[in-house]
Amino acid sequence: xxxxxxxxxxxxxxxxxxxxxxxxxxxxxxxxxxxxxxxxxxxxxxxxxxxxxxxxxxxxxxxxxxxxxxxxxxxxxxxxxxxxxxxxxxxxxxxxxxxxxxxxxxxxxxxxxxxxxxxxxxxxxxxxxxxxxxxxxxxxxxxxxxxxxxxxxxxxxxxxxxxxxxxxxxxxx
Numbered sequence: 001x002x003x004x005x006x007x008x009x010x011x012x013x014x015x016x017x018x019x020x021x022x023x024x025x026x027x028x029x030x031x032x033x034x035x036x037x038x039x040x041x042x043x044x045x046x047x048x049x050x051x052x053x054x055x056x057x058x059x060x061x062x063x064x065x066x067x068x069x070x071x072x073x074x075x076x077x078x079x080x081x082x083x084x085x086x087x088x089x090x091x092x093x094x095x096x097x098x099x100x101x102x103x104x105x106x107x108x109x110x111x112x113x114x115x116x117x118x119x120x121x122x123x124x125x126x127x128x129x130x131x132x133x134x135x136x137x138x139x140x141x142x143x144x145x146x147x148x149x150x151x152x153x154x155x156x157x158x159x160x161x162x163x164x165x166x167x168x169x170x171x172x173x
Contacts, residue, residue, distance in 0.1 A: 007066050007067070008057055008060055008061060008066055008068045009061075009066070010048055010068075011049075011050055011057055012047065012048050012050065013049075013050055013054055014049055014050050014051060014054055016111065016114075017050075017054045017108070017111065018107055018112040018115055019054070019055070019105050019106070019107060019108065020106050020108045021055045021101075021105050021106075022104050022106060024104050025055065025102075025103075025104035026055070026058065026059065028097055028101050028104065029055055029058070029059030029062075029097075029101050030062040030063050032059070032093075032094065032097035032101070033059050033060055033063040033065060035090070036083075036093060036094040036097070037083070038065060039081055039094055039098070040053070040056055040081065040098060041079055041081050042056050042057060044070070055105065107133045112125075112134055116134075
């Protein structure tokens with residue numbers, strides 16, 4: 001079902017958006033929209049909350065774009081935007097601008113940390129990824145240096161009971 005909303009101003013930014021646009025990426029989105037027009041879809045929920053495309057909407061507002069077309073889907077089909085009327089140089093420019101703006105954006109460290117506490121985001125971020133992005137120290141687990149100071153059962157197995165780290169070494173006989 002297609003319908004129009006009178007203005008993109010009716011959309012709500014995602015209060016859980018973990019991406020931040022740098023000044024450079026924001027300007028590039030705006031300039032791309034001014035130069036090439038719109039070409040990317042966004043994703044909103046039933047309450048007009050932007051799930052994907054917050055930067056696109058910010059750039060569209062800055063570029064003076066106001067109209068919005070909504071196409072409802074249940075996620076079982078790909079929605080394609082057919083952009084017509086572009087020269088080959090404009091097509092290349094649009095594709096490069098689309099990909100480069102993501103490179104120039106940054107993660108909101110606090111929001112990403114909060115999301116990792118409230119939701120399972122392990123499909124998209126390993127703990128090392130999160131530690132790198134959020135600046136949290138990576139906990140390095142080292143095997144015991146002196147096997148005489150550890151439980152005989154653990155020493156025989158050469159496995160840390162907490163993390164599963166395995167090491168080689170003498171066992172107690």
